[in-house]
Amino acid sequence: MRKSVLLFFALFLLNTVFCQEKISAFKGGEELRYKMSYSGFLRAGTAVLKIEEKEYQGKKVFHTIGTGWTSGMIKWFFEVDDRYESYFDKDTIKPYLFKRKIDEGGYKKHRITSFNYQSNNAYIQDFTNQKDTTVSFLDVQDMLSSFYYLRNEDVENMKKGDEIAIDMFMDSEIYPFKLRFLGREVIRTKFGKIKTLIFRPFVQSGRVFKAEESVTLWITDDKNKVPVKIKADLAVGSLRAELESYKGLVGPLVKY
Secondary structure, eight states, X not given: OHHHHHHHHHHHHHOSOOOOSOOOSOOTTOEEEEEEEETTTEEEEEEEEEEEEEEETTEEEEEEEEEEEEOHHHHHHOOEEEEEEEEEETTTOOEEEEEEEEEETTEEEEEEEEEETTTTEEEXXXXXXXXEEEEEOSSOEETTHHHHHGGGOOOTTOOXXXXXXXXXXXXXXXXXXXXXXXXXXXXXXXXXXEEEEEEXXXXXXXXXXXXXXXXXXXXXXXXXXXXXXXXXXXXXXXXXXXXXXXXXXXXXXOBO
């Protein structure tokens, strides 16, 4: 159960489509709030993503914060209290600083990663294990900056089966990550019928991920590229995230 929740929250932070250098799908002041549920009916928790414009070491950046926590009956036997932060370049979306502090059923991690583009080294401070690590990288996104990096890609001409790839920096390792385009669908949401793009994430097999995961993402087929629904099939039941509220989008949600 713990690994399933870890994977779901990780993929939740990565669900959407890719970006070049021009930012247009989001802006400072955007806030997305999601209802997490088990098997579609039992409230499991809440996840919130906020982004603001700031300065970091003399550079114009976006500072984004992602939080997630369990509630209701789920919290009684599996409590989650997660916080992620990323400072990334306003123009290129290159991450400069990533913070991860999680507590998932007693499984804790507290790490801060600094990305140095002169040496192409990432410096990881592990406060839980009292250990520092340096890892070389070329072109990566952290778990949270990926969410925004992926949102600006022009997917208008994508065909079913097309894939988009990225290298994701997670903890002290780099994981090849890709999204496969499954097609388009109009789905019902609390905001009405929404045109969506459907994607399925795939990651390299290893200690954290399986070779293929039964996760499906529905993303608005408009300029915002906002995920409105995510479903992760488990051995028993499923975990879902559905957009519950939003503000500060660059444009209105396009309804069908």
